[in-house]
Amino acid sequence: MRNPPSRDAFVQSLTKAQLGLLRYITALVGDPEAANNILQNTNLLLWKKADEFEPGTNFDAWATKVAYWQVKAYCRDRGRDRHVFGDMLVEQLADRAGQLEDIDQTVGLLRKCLKKLHEKDRELVALRYDNAFSVQQLSSRLGRSPSAIKGALLRARRSLRACVERQMAKEL
Incomplete structure (x- = not known):
């Protein structure tokens, strides 16, 4: 059975990851306001999934993957808006955003x-x-x-x- 992370450790990891997540999301969507909203949704989802995180693994990589899927959901939901990036572009940007x-x-x-x-x-x-x-x-x-x-x-x-x-x- 998996040991969930302590709340304090989770809060520290999540807090430390905020700037990197915001940069990553902003790089993917190109809109700072939308990026802030996506970050908030990502944070909510990370909290809900806190027990799924395995201590000792890379928190930033896990949180970034959750953020990636939140960006994909945002793009899907806003798909009719011509100012929102398509899935293929989001994937290309995600590859490059790893360089952040x-x-x-x-x-x-x-x-x-x-x-x-x-x-x-x-x-x-x-x-x-x-x-x-x-x-x-x-x-x-x-x-x-x-x-x-x-x-x-x-x-x-x-x-x-x-x-x-x-x-x-x-x-x-």
Whole structure:
């Protein structure tokens, strides 16, 4: 007879999986509002099926499979809406969405590499991407030509990319 997971362990696993599930579902349906609704339905179903989860197995994989079937149900129910993805596209996206786990690792490495950038480059990247300043806005704000800003951003992105690739190679 199977031992159901403790409620605390289940809650911890479910809580930890939320961001990954939301990203996965959003990648499949392309609509953040629908993804939130599907996530809620997935959570309800996961709670109902909590006793079916086998402790010691991969909770994220199990929850992702449940989410996949919830997305398929959503697409089936909304099948007449031309803005909802078809089954074949959902399956293709699901295959690719498995790569989202790699994104979390890459984001972590990117954060480390950002700390290694020269302070001026780090500030420029933050203004451009965190604050969404355009090249023209950066040019006016920093008193540099747009081409100088573009060049500096290009060098910073290349440096970050090389750093992330080096870090990934170290982890292999």
